[in-house]
Amino acid sequence: MSRLIALLLCVLAAMASAEARVRRYKWDVKYEFKSPDCYKKLVITINGRSPGPAILAQQGDTVVVEVTNGLETENLAIHWHGIRQIGSPWSDGTGGVTQCPILPGDTFTYRFIVDRAGTYLYHAHYGMQREAGLYGSIRVSPPDGVAEPFAYDYDKSIILNDWYHRSTYEQAAGLSSIPFGWVGEPQSLLIQGKGKFNCSKLAAPTLDPSACNATNPECSPYVLTVIPGKTYRLRISSATALSALGFQIEGHNMTIVEADGHYVEPIVAQNLFIYSGETYSVLIKIDQQPSRNYWITTNIVGRNATATTPPGLAVLNYYPNHPKRVPPTSPPTGPMWNDVAPRLAQSSAIKARHGYVHTPPLKSDRVIVFLNTQNKIDGYFRWSVNNVSFTLPRTPYLIALQENLHHAFDQQPPPDNPPNFTNYDIYHVANNTNATSRNAIYRLKFNSTVDIILQNANTMTANNSETHPWHLHGHDFWVLGYGTGKFDADNDSKKYNLANPIMKNTVPVHPYGWTALRFVADNPGVWLFHCHVESHFYMGMGVVFEEGVEKLGKLPSEIMGCGETRGFKRP
Ligand SMILES: *[C@@H]1O[C@H](CO)[C@@H](O)[C@H](O)[C@H]1NC(C)=O
Ligand SMILES: *[C@@H]1O[C@H](CO)[C@@H](O)[C@H](O)[C@H]1NC(C)=O
Ligand SMILES: *[C@@H]1O[C@H](CO)[C@@H](O)[C@H](O)[C@H]1NC(C)=O
Ligand SMILES: *[C@@H]1O[C@H](CO)[C@@H](O)[C@H](O)[C@H]1NC(C)=O
Ligand SMILES: *[C@@H]1O[C@H](CO)[C@@H](O)[C@H](O)[C@H]1NC(C)=O
Ligand SMILES: *[C@@H]1O[C@H](CO)[C@@H](O)[C@H](O)[C@H]1NC(C)=O
Ligand SMILES: *[C@@H]1O[C@H](CO)[C@@H](O)[C@H](O)[C@H]1NC(C)=O
Ligand SMILES: *[C@@H]1O[C@H](CO)[C@@H](O)[C@H](O)[C@H]1NC(C)=O
Ligand SMILES: *[C@@H]1O[C@H](CO)[C@@H](O)[C@H](O)[C@H]1NC(C)=O
Ligand SMILES: *[C@@H]1O[C@H](CO)[C@@H](O)[C@H](O)[C@H]1NC(C)=O
Ligand SMILES: *[C@@H]1O[C@H](CO)[C@@H](O)[C@H](O)[C@H]1NC(C)=O
Ligand SMILES: [Cu+2]
Numbered sequence: 001m002s003r004l005i006a007l008l009l010c011v012l013a014a015m016a017s018a019e020a021r022v023r024r025y026k027w028d029v030k031y032e033f034k035s036p037d038c039y040k041k042l043v044i045t046i047n048g049r050s051p052g053p054a055i056l057a058q059q060g061d062t063v064v065v066e067v068t069n070g071l072e073t074e075n076l077a078i079h080w081h082g083i084r085q086i087g088s089p090w091s092d093g094t095g096g097v098t099q100c101p102i103l104p105g106d107t108f109t110y111r112f113i114v115d116r117a118g119t120y121l122y123h124a125h126y127g128m129q130r131e132a133g134l135y136g137s138i139r140v141s142p143p144d145g146v147a148e149p150f151a152y153d154y155d156k157s158i159i160l161n162d163w164y165h166r167s168t169y170e171q172a173a174g175l176s177s178i179p180f181g182w183v184g185e186p187q188s189l190l191i192q193g194k195g196k197f198n199c200s201k202l203a204a205p206t207l208d209p210s211a212c213n214a215t216n217p218e219c220s221p222y223v224l225t226v227i228p229g230k231t232y233r234l235r236i237s238s239a240t241a242l243s244a245l246g247f248q249i250e251g252h253n254m255t256i257v258e259a260d261g262h263y264v265e266p267i268v269a270q271n272l273f274i275y276s277g278e279t280y281s282v283l284i285k286i287d288q289q290p291s292r293n294y295w296i297t298t299n300i301v302g303r304n305a306t307a308t309t310p311p312g313l314a315v316l317n318y319y320p321n322h323p324k325r326v327p328p329t330s331p332p333t334g335p336m337w338n339d340v341a342p343r344l345a346q347s348s349a350i351k352a353r354h355g356y357v358h359t360p361p362l363k364s365d366r367v368i369v370f371l372n373t374q375n376k377i378d379g380y381f382r383w384s385v386n387n388v389s390f391t392l393p394r395t396p397y398l399i400a401l402q403e404n405l406h407h408a409f410d411q412q413p414p415p416d417n418p419p420n421f422t423n424y425d426i427y428h429v430a431n432n433t434n435a436t437s438r439n440a441i442y443r444l445k446f447n448s449t450v451d452i453i454l455q456n457a458n459t460m461t462a463n464n465s466e467t468h469p470w471h472l473h474g475h476d477f478w479v480l481g482y483g484t485g486k487f488d489a490d491n492d493s494k495k496y497n498l499a500n501p502i503m504k505n506t507v508p509v510h511p512y513g514w515t516a517l518r519f520v521a522d523n524p525g526v527w528l529f530h531c532h533v534e535s536h537f538y539m540g541m542g543v544v545f546e547e548g549v550e551k552l553g554k555l556p557s558e559i560m561g562c563g564e565t566r567g568f569k570r571p
Helices: 002-018 168-175 341-349 397-402 534-538
Strands: 022-034 041-046 055-058 062-069 078-081 107-113 118-124 135-141 154-163 188-191 223-226 231-238 244-249 254-259 262-269 271-274 279-285 294-301 312-318 366-377 380-385 388-390 436-438 442-444 449-455 468-472 477-484 506-509 513-520 525-531 542-547
Touching: 022 055, 055 062, 062 078, 078 107, 118 231, 118 279, 135 154, 135 231, 154 223, 154 294, 168 534, 188 294, 188 312, 231 254, 231 271, 262 341, 271 279, 271 341, 341 477, 341 506, 388 542, 397 525, 397 542, 449 506, 468 513, 506 513, 525 534
Parallel strands: 022 062, 055 135, 154 231, 223 312, 366 449, 388 436, 442 542
Antiparallel strands: 022 041, 062 107, 078 118, 118 135, 154 188, 231 279, 244 271, 244 294, 254 262, 254 279, 294 312, 366 380, 380 388, 449 513, 468 506, 468 525, 477 513, 525 542
């Protein structure tokens, strides 16, 4: 009898899941005092949590998130990072691009379909709010009956982040001041929202003893309890404001199997390099000596944070050892921060998994070269792309284009090529005094194939070039190649990988290097493409693409109400 009931339940479950479901979430966003690294500060929480609640869905489901902005004095917008928003560009959550921000006290409903299984993120996309703590993970499972090309027993998500004690207001004001106030290296690194700042570093006499409390349970290390003999899928994502990271699990190799929602030809790695906005799945076997626990570590690469930011630590707890038992060893030190070669090698090694290759169009219709430079404009430090430093308009582009508001932004398109690129020396500090701040956009022919070459260069400091993780909204792109030095249009394009390139939504451009991407402009909407370093985007490191907006029907009035659309919002 009980067997019959079990069978019946199975059948009912199968019937229910065959239909795409609606996953509803109700989120209250507000400021609360939290101590994720023992230091107490104001943190933006969702339903009292940072990182926020994970979104769990199945391919084809509709996700509906009703967001209430309880920040009192601050606007808000939330971006669903890696979700292409096909047919719902107004739900992309980019303030100033696809919507007016959500006003304090208002409720806004995001509604979108998760159309591909994989690991994604969500985070704030207004001002520098992301680094105040509004971020979380999205996990989309494959449809029923569709097997994944690898096996595992358990599935866990781990979000990495870097953490600052100063408020985002202080940081933003510093970035837009003369003299310039740089945000500096983070105070700590968080693994699944937990880190450890050394409270003794604070000046004791001025310190309220509860303001940094090393025994606060909020900052006890994250513990991942595992069962010996099992295989775990760890979904690792990075929401960092600035840092590129190495990630390691002491004594355990990781097999990389997924990146940004696409299956990867398996790669065994001791260290995973992960850039802000990227997501990976790795498999680990719980096959080491079981009588002890092991360290999980993350450390900064690409910037010299040796004196400022200690590595982030968590514990891999082999059941049934006590979760609080400290591993008997020192944590692994991680890769050298200034060694670019292994980072470039790992980026280049990631290829689409055999049997899951989406082949790119063999030719492109348009090639756009984006030279990334640091420069000054009227004495202010900025980042620019082809001598244009991006600024957001008051009226979101999506609405301005749909409603023909020609004065809402600069109608003169920015250049497809850096001015005088042939003579540009990427190894020297350039005299880019003539860069300008603009809000112009690139308009792409609908359904055309576009190549993007990201070209890195020297910053305004001699012998220095940084790492920039570029993230494209509304699309996945093929990663055709990486190189060092100056991109050579004739020779380098002949070496593109057109056979099995991985598709991603976020990709690093390495110091003094280039990265070549291809995508098809087939998603009607307006899409931001920007450096995912929070302060770099704030300082102008981004561009906007428009494609096929004329194909969109009426826009929801909920996204309106700011700039020139003030009168458009109907009650
Ligand atoms: C914490 O900082 C204090 C003061 O700088 C230092 O003496 C101590 O060794 C540090 N502790 C750790 C665990 O790093
Ligand atoms: C620090 O945290 C512990 C554990 O929650 C608590 O017992 C203690 O009172 C706190 N100390 C201060 C000064 O707040
Ligand atoms: C990890 O991989 C390296 C290189 O393939 C190998 O030498 C090492 O033994 C592996 N370690 C474990 C714990 O499997
Ligand atoms: C990195 O910073 C530390 C501390 O500021 C300094 O001692 C070291 O020389 C720096 N390393 C390099 C390669 O610049
Ligand atoms: C920006 O413009 C200045 C002045 O016109 C020029 O010297 C410089 O090379 C340009 N920089 C870039 C990156 O194109
Ligand atoms: C291009 O750059 C070279 C070298 O910096 C300079 O001599 C030349 O005048 C520039 N040409 C233009 C059109 O700006
Ligand atoms: C940069 O160009 C400006 C003119 O726009 C000039 O006044 C200045 O001297 C130049 N600086 C250097 C270092 O070449
Ligand atoms: C910047 O533009 C001004 C005016 O067009 C010009 O006089 C100056 O030489 C330019 N500076 C550089 C570095 O090209
Ligand atoms: C887009 O382009 C592809 C390849 O040229 C073509 O097969 C397809 O029909 C086009 N789709 C639309 C909607 O124009
Ligand atoms: C930059 O590197 C070059 C070549 O390695 C060296 O000659 C020069 O002194 C360096 N400059 C600075 C400011 O470090
Ligand atoms: C590109 O290839 C051509 C022909 O093989 C060669 O002459 C040229 O030097 C190459 N350019 C670079 C920058 O390597
Ligand atoms: Cu950047």
